[in-house]
Amino acid sequence: MKIVVGGIVQETNTFSPILTKIQDFKDIFILYGKEVIEDLADKNIEYAGIIKASKDFGFKIIPAIACNAWPSGKLEKGTYIKLRDELIKRVDDVKDYDAVILVLHGSMAAEGFDDTEGNLLKMLREVVKEKPIITTLDLHANVTKEMVTNSDVILGYLTYPHTDLFDTGYRAAKITIKIVKEKIKPKMVMAKLPLFLPPQTTSTKEEPMVKAVSKAKNYLKDYNFLSYFLFTAQPWLDVHDLGSGLLVVTDKNFEKAKDSCLDVAEILWKHRHDFDVKLTPINDAIEEAKNTNGLVVLSDAADSTSSGAPGDNVNILQALLDKEFNELSMLTVVDPEAVNLAVKAGINNKVNLNLGGKMDKIFSKPVNVKAVVKSIYDGKFKLESKTYFGIKMNMGKTVILKVNNIYIIVTEKRVIGYDPKVYRYVGLEPKNAKIDIAKKMIDVDNKGLASSNFSILPYKNVKRPFYPLDYDAKFKVQMIS
Numbered sequence: 001m002k003i004v005v006g007g008i009v010q011e012t013n014t015f016s017p018i019l020t021k022i023q024d025f026k027d028i029f030i031l032y033g034k035e036v037i038e039d040l041a042d043k044n045i046e047y048a049g050i051i052k053a054s055k056d057f058g059f060k061i062i063p064a065i066a067c068n069a070w071p072s073g074k075l076e077k078g079t080y081i082k083l084r085d086e087l088i089k090r091v092d093d094v095k096d097y098d099a100v101i102l103v104l105h106g107s108m109a110a111e112g113f114d115d116t117e118g119n120l121l122k123m124l125r126e127v128v129k130e131k132p133i134i135t136t137l138d139l140h141a142n143v144t145k146e147m148v149t150n151s152d153v154i155l156g157y158l159t160y161p162h163t164d165l166f167d168t169g170y171r172a173a174k175i176t177i178k179i180v181k182e183k184i185k186p187k188m189v190m191a192k193l194p195l196f197l198p199p200q201t202t203s204t205k206e207e208p209m210v211k212a213v214s215k216a217k218n219y220l221k222d223y224n225f226l227s228y229f230l231f232t233a234q235p236w237l238d239v240h241d242l243g244s245g246l247l248v249v250t251d252k253n254f255e256k257a258k259d260s261c262l263d264v265a266e267i268l269w270k271h272r273h274d275f276d277v278k279l280t281p282i283n284d285a286i287e288e289a290k291n292t293n294g295l296v297v298l299s300d301a302a303d304s305t306s307s308g309a310p311g312d313n314v315n316i317l318q319a320l321l322d323k324e325f326n327e328l329s330m331l332t333v334v335d336p337e338a339v340n341l342a343v344k345a346g347i348n349n350k351v352n353l354n355l356g357g358k359m360d361k362i363f364s365k366p367v368n369v370k371a372v373v374k375s376i377y378d379g380k381f382k383l384e385s386k387t388y389f390g391i392k393m394n395m396g397k398t399v400i401l402k403v404n405n406i407y408i409i410v411t412e413k414r415v416i417g418y419d420p421k422v423y424r425y426v427g428l429e430p431k432n433a434k435i436d437i438a439k440k441m442i443d444v445d446n447k448g449l450a451s452s453n454f455s456i457l458p459y460k461n462v463k464r465p466f467y468p469l470d471y472d473a474k475f476k477v478q479m480i481s
């Protein structure tokens with residue numbers, strides 16, 4: 001058996017002004033042919049799961065192109081078309097194969113393409129014809145009708161925080177083998193709701209997600225479905241047909257699959273208010289930190305680079321300076337201009353510069369800092385957290401600025417904030433800090449391009465009514481596939 005494997009992964013925040021270009025993919029990876037196997041086999045990523053399955057079950061992988069960029073603004077049109085066409089050509093060039101496994105995200109948008117994955121799958125279907133296409137997505141996917149129509153199977157991460165990237169690849173390979181060997185014809189059944197669920201409240205280990213997940217798991221077992229995929233979409237994708245729901249893949253019990261999808265969708269809708277994020281005003285959060293023993297993580301989710309925000313919003317830093325906060329604190333700011341000035345000044349020298357607030361001009365403005373340049377790095381290391389374990393990170397040239405007792409990691413490129421290695425790489429131990437402004441997770445009510453205070457964001461494309469943008473929206477749960 002021969003399976004062609006490839007993919008394009010990026011999560012788009014359509015509010016971000018920063019277009020995603022080829023260089024952003026190069027910074028993480030663009031791999032061709034056998035490089036896919038050589039570079040990714042030992043990482044926590046879908047490709048590694050497929051590679052392991054090929055050894056366990058004895059099929060041959062024909063790698064096409066695999067590329068990932070970190071969450072950010074839309075893909076530049078030319079970048080998307082180049083990567084899409086390259087992938088399709090490489091699949092088309094392989095004449096002898098049994099199936100295609102495509103590794104995608106599901107919430108990627110490009111200039112002129114709100115549903116890039118749908119467009120990619122539609123065009124791929126034209127060359128793959130009747131052979132099976134098995135697609136993997138992120139739990140934060142916005143699964144569209146176009147994606148469902150042009151895939152034979154859609155699978156996705158079952159965890160948030162995402163720990164099962166490898167497992168998702170492995171599951172995709174197993175189901176592909178089943179389709180090819182047993183010649184089964186699976187069908188996808190999906191209920192989709194006009195709501196998105198904020199990442200902060202959708203841990204698959206916590207309520208109310210646990211209720212929906214355990215129901216879906218039970219149905220999978222009871223009715224022998226091939227798989228389920230509970231997708232939450234992500235809130236910063238302003239596209240017409242945005243939504244969350246349950247997708248079931250099955251080759252039997254179709255009516256039960258429909259009932260199961262409707263039931264789980266009803267649970268999400270019924271508990272929609274329980275997913276609301278409770279936010280704490282910046283000054284209150286700083287006061288709380290002052291009155292707490294030990295480390296406090298101020299989660300600046302509003303500027304989370306993991307949600308595609310620019311990572312240069314300095315409102316919390318400004319508040320810390322205004323309050324003359326003087327305990328050991330750490331944070332990151334993306335600002336290539338400031339990095340350049342600090343490098344010119346050199347280690348142990350003073351700089352006076354305007355930091356951050358240059359990309360997110362809507363919600364932030366630069367803060368003036370008089371700082372000492374403590375150290376300079378090249379910004380390259382491998383991630384150590386479970387999500388994308390082992391994947392190379394490139395923060396670009398990186399400097400540590402110290403203002404009072406605040407250590408500011410200033411980077412040329414955007415930083416994924418959920419991995420403590422970002423701090424440890426530059427010799428800082430976040431556990432020793434009083435305050436660590438993580439660009440991820442919960443709580444502080446900062447205004448930013450990935451805010452969970454959705455009323456401040458300029459949604460204009462998503463079909464209304466939509467929850468929580470229309471807080472009292474009424475809706476009857478329905479099937480879309």
Ligand SMILES: [Zn+2]
Nearest residue numbers: 138139140162
């Ligand atoms: Zn995700």
